[in-house]
Amino acid sequence: MSFDGDYFFSSSTGIYQSKWHSSPLLPLSPSLSLPSYLFNLPIPSISSPSFIDSVSGFSLSFSDLRSLALSASLSLHSLGISNGDVVLLVSPNSIYFPVIVLAIMSLGAVFTTANFLLTRQELESQIRDSNVSLILTTSDLSHKLDNLISKPLVLIQDFISNLKPTPNNITILANTSIKTTDTAALMYSSGTTGKSKAVICSHGNLIAMSCILRDVWGGFGRNETYLCTIPMFHMFGFSVFVCGALAMMTPVVVMRRYVIEDMLTAMKRHRVTKLLAVPPMIIQMVRVAGKGRRWELSCLKEVVCSGAPLPREYMEMFVECYPGVTLSQCYGLTETSGPITLCDGVKGRFHVSIGRLIPTMEAKIRDVHTNKALPFNKYGELLVRGPPLMQGYLNNEEATSMAIDDEGWLHTGDLCYIDRRGLIYVVDRIKELIKYKAYQVAPAELEEILQTHPEVHDVAVIPYPDDEAGEIPMACVVRKPGSSFKEDELISFTEKKVAPYKKIRKVIFVDVIPRSPSGKILRRLIKAKVVQQQGTEISARL
Known part of the structure; x- marks a missing residue:
């Protein structure tokens, strides 16, 4: 394939490719689960923290996390969970959220989650749709979930407190019966333009995302500390903090619930360098600073915003309120297993674009009338293709075929254009034009x-x-x-x-x-x- 200059665009095919200087080598083994991939990466030291509670300061080291996940997988197995069973986790953020997720996947079972703000009726509908075998939740959410399946609820606090260390037992995490093509997670799309659908993510999809984030954002040599305020039940939080952070060996400070003052205090206390945010958080940070209530955030280097469009007005106000902090945007979908564009390496205090395609991803800009592929600076629908792309929607072949065409392109429904630097800009949702x-x-x-x-x-x-x-x-x-x-x-x-x-x-x-x-x-x-x-x-x- 020939490309025009160094813009990574093929005029003959209409395909844009990543402009990153390096590309991760994705594991080739067909028998590999996400837990086995993550737990076989070298760690900086046994005591290095992986997840830190923002309030108590209690932390799990990478070694602790692995040991607890092993023990949790044995406990789940004793509850009758095995290959192919669907396990639902309904919980606010917690340092134990990744432990339970990886324990479920290590058995060959399928992890699914839900927004804990859903009503009992909404949760019941999702449980029926995904055929849940077991539910783990917190005591204060149990009234929404009790008696929705035949098995009794498992309360997370009790489940974690009863785990026994199993540092030498590696048989379950090394389960060779799990294939990269097997379903690892069912993540429900937001449903903002229709009924929420279960997105099928394979182990290969999530391993690819882990590898890519490790390659782009770097490993333990970058001395970063992330703050997790966005929910891990959402694909943005799940992909970055369960898949990416563990692959990068980056410490993550976890907030149980989001309050703007608590977030700013946690960033100062734990010397956070990178914050993943959504637009309402950026707007609140601007308004708090505008009232003269400024926090000492000298360690904070970058805020990465996603989830919805962020008005330029607030970008400009943010960098004025927080000098020394870069405001970036990224873009991803539940269907892409996480972010597929990032602004890393792009100069500037704030970024109107959503960045460049991550390694391994391809894109097209399709004319919404003629379906022809478009060159630089032309508006059209963004189509993407690559290893993190979902397997389809659960029990919904019609929706799957409408989303992914015969050539493997996911039709995002977003109106975008790509400039000559390879930067992508979102204009709007096509259905909302x-x-x-x-x-x-x-x-x-x-x-x-x-x-x-x-x-x-x-x-x-x-x-x-x-x-x-x-x-x-x-x-x-x-x-x-x-x-x-x-x-x-x-x-x-x-x-x-x-x-x-x-x-x-x-x-x-x-x-x-x-x-x-x-x-x-x-x-x-x-x-x-x-x-x-x-x-x-x-x-x-x-």
Whole structure:
């Protein structure tokens, strides 16, 4: 394959490839599990901490982690768990979360998890979908899960306290009956654009992600300390802190729950160098600093943000509030087993792009009308392919075939472009594009502009049906306390900042913008609420 210059783009195939200078050597053995891969890596020293509780300071060394995982696997085996069984873990973050995950996988069983904020009915639906054999949870969450399966609940605190050290028993973690193609985890997609689906991740998928993060972010020679505030039940947290951190041999400070003041205190106390965050956390860090409450964070080198778009306004405010800290973005999906773009090595205090493709990954930008592959700086759907890509959706061949085409490309549904440096930029979700007459309008672009209005607290832009235009852009706005600005003011504010076809033509004022835990706007909930408000009298500006 020939490439144009050093841009790693093939004009003959339309394929973009990684621009990293090195590429990890993925294990070739077909008989390898994620636990056996991670626990056979060399560790810096027996006492080196792997996971540290942010409050108590209690830590597990890499040796402790391995020993506890071995013991936990034996305990799970005594509870009747074996190859192919699905085990559900419902818990907030904990230093023992990785212990249980790796113990489950070492038996050839399948790990699955769920957001502990789900209702009992939602949890029951997920349990039926994945055919769960055993549930581990905390005592305060037990009322949501009790009697949902035939086996009794296993309380994590009791389970961990009853483990016995087994430092010399390596037979289960070395289980050669496990293949890299076997299912290791069922991670549920966020479901922001439809019903949540179980993503099938093989051991090979997760090993690939571990190898890639180890290669890109480095091993124990980089003297890093990470802070884990994002939930490990989410693929972002799971891939970075269960797969990546253990492969990198990097200490991780674990917060049981997120509170902005506690997070800043933990970073100072434990001398954290890298923080993985979602946009609401960045915004809170800016607002806290804006009130004059500054923390000494001299050790913090980088904050990596993902999960949803971060307005440029807050990027600029962040680097002003926290000098010496680089603000980066990354991009990934549950379907890609974690982040597949990173900004490592890209110069600058903050990064509007989501970075470059990680090693082993390929991408295309596909024209949404013609399906043709597009060159640099052209908007189209981002398609990706590579070793971390999921095996498909559980018991849903139709959804799988719609997501992954015959050539193995995952259709992300995100409208993106790639510049000549190989940096990728997300414009919006394709399904969320507003079709105004013959033009396409990206809600995220308008939202970023509206966020700069001094009296706008939060905003979402959605399509509103119109007989003449098809759809028009409508802003759903949360005013700041004490504000009483009107619809006309907001329309005038935007109309000189965008092309005529992009203008906001309707405005409604709401109490809150529903968002996912990662900060994504839940537009389907907003649309449903708007439909209920048929009595609202607002005229369209055409």
